[in-house]
Amino acid sequence: MGIRLSISVVDRKLLWGRSANRCAWPACNQRLALNLLNPEADILRDHGAVIGEEAHIRSARQIGPRYDPQYPREKLDTYGNLVLLCPTHHAIVDKDEGAAWPTDAVENLKATHERAVDEATSATDLAVRDLEELLVAQIANWEIKARLATWRAMTSHLNNVYPQLRQDEADGLFELGAWLLERRWPDGYPRIVYAFENFRQVLTCLLELIGRSFEAKGQIFELPREHKRIGWNASLYTELISDFNVKANVVWLLTMELTRAANLIISAVAAELDPLYRLTEGYVLLQDGDAFWGIELSRLQHPTPKPDSVPQVYSLQALIDRTRVELDGGDPRSEPDIDLYAVDVSEWARPTD
Template sequence: MGFSQKTLKMLWGRAAGRCSMPDCRTALVMDATETDDQALVGENCHIVAEEDAGPRGDKLFPVSSRNVYGNLILLCANHHTQIDKQADYYTREFLHKTKLEHEEWVAGSLGLDKEKQADDEYYSGLIDNWEQKAELEYWDSWSSWLVSEQPKMSEERYDELVQLARWISSRVWPARYPQIEKAFENFRLVLRDFLRTFSSKSEARMDDKVLQTRRFYKIDVWDEEQHSYLVKKYTYHNTLLADLILELTRSANFICDQVRKSLTRSYRLKEGALTIGHDPLLEHSLDEIQPKYLQIEIGQFAHPYPGLEDFITVRGSRSFHYGNGPLIDSERTKT
């Protein structure tokens, strides 16, 4: 189990990014890419060990409380090693007292901006919730099913995405980081149009709780011209869905980029960018691609995603795409 973004923001912000030991207080960095000196990489140290057998371990201490702010202290690598090797001296009580005194020193000596710290923690909590609700950890697993000859997803996932769109709409934003807020609204707009497009032609499978695109080109009375048109329309619908799920992946990566720029520089660097299974022919052999906005696309409209009508027109210029423009007028003569 890792640390939430809110936990890290609380720990690092309140400690001012410094080692908590009073004889040290060295300024630290969160990620090894930010320095060439490993001793300056801060470590999120457990007061009660994460594992029962670890330093200051306690099998009665709740597992759910082991990776939260109250059980952590920020230290440099040297002092982390020291407290774990001498656990009998560096007791739980000693470390809690040291942490408290360090945070009091930060507030009194460094002038901690409490309002900014509160906003940073609030944003970080929202990002944690978004990560979980959007299932970033399993993004490729569920999204790749939507890039296929017959797009599909579970009813449960569809309902979760509907709730995610509503959740984003109802958030209260502090207006401290407008680019993060813009990125979330962009994601919501893409998600809304994707869900509407998917549901417009979806049906529930008979044997399980899965929604899939209805094969609406199948007709009761044979009409070659009508069938040919409906096949084109079906293909158009599926490529539009594929382009929208690519756009949703772009918009999720855009959120991550803005979080790194404004709030937490190391956000999801270890996990990397979100990818999606890409099938050039909408068949079954998938390659992983990383959809991201180009710089020109970010500033082209109020949001990188211009709305469904304009997106249909411009999607062919995206770095990865399946369709190109709307269904041409001459193909709309049959319904």
């Protein structure tokens, strides 16, 4: 087993970076290629590249090498329990269930190799490595703060006919916005930096709308239906129901655009940092009620930005104005629907001044 899909972007960066992509066996020093899964790995192997093995120090299997029942299961695939080896030395270390290679011997092997790498690496390159480690840690933090694991649930609330968010989801999004604002991104990763800034701009626009228009109702934040709160007044009713409909459409558009922005980050990280990034989890998808909006994934992907372009500011007012025009004033009873997928949200939200 060469690569493990269960290894996170952080652990893979630490493992490969700190061993300088080389086998940890003393004096082997074999430079290892990242296993990109078949068929790429086969092609690299055919051309003589040695594919790196992300070997467990303590096996996950009870009968495996150096199995330790005390070791926490959630740490099995982390950097602390992995050592990078060529296939030959992986086989030696694991021979007879690791009989000749107890845990501390393998840990020693790894530590000695990493120390040698550090000594052979210039201060500048070490600084670059530190920045990359910080960058992958920020990406992992973004995944948590943006709740990518429960993205479908969160978007299903925003995509409700009556847009809403749970209190904790709203708090989480505001915290994410503040966190993104404070981030500093290293040079050398233009697509990743662009993608994060673009995500922040879309999120800022959505949060502005939530902050300005949503109301707390118990543990729920929702777009209030003010047209339900008035006595009989035909023109005021039309004004309020139109306003609600315009804002609801803007929430749906921004939810779709934020999903695209998240997917742009995912493809940028795969392009610039880790080709295996989210290979098993993939892109994030939207949910609308019981149905996926994201069946057609291509509609949730952002076009790759042109080199050197700068993410634009999303103007909430511009987006509201344009949506109102497209909805013919916004009265839902007069039925001019928007094909949400077909909208270029960044164009509609382009600041007018």
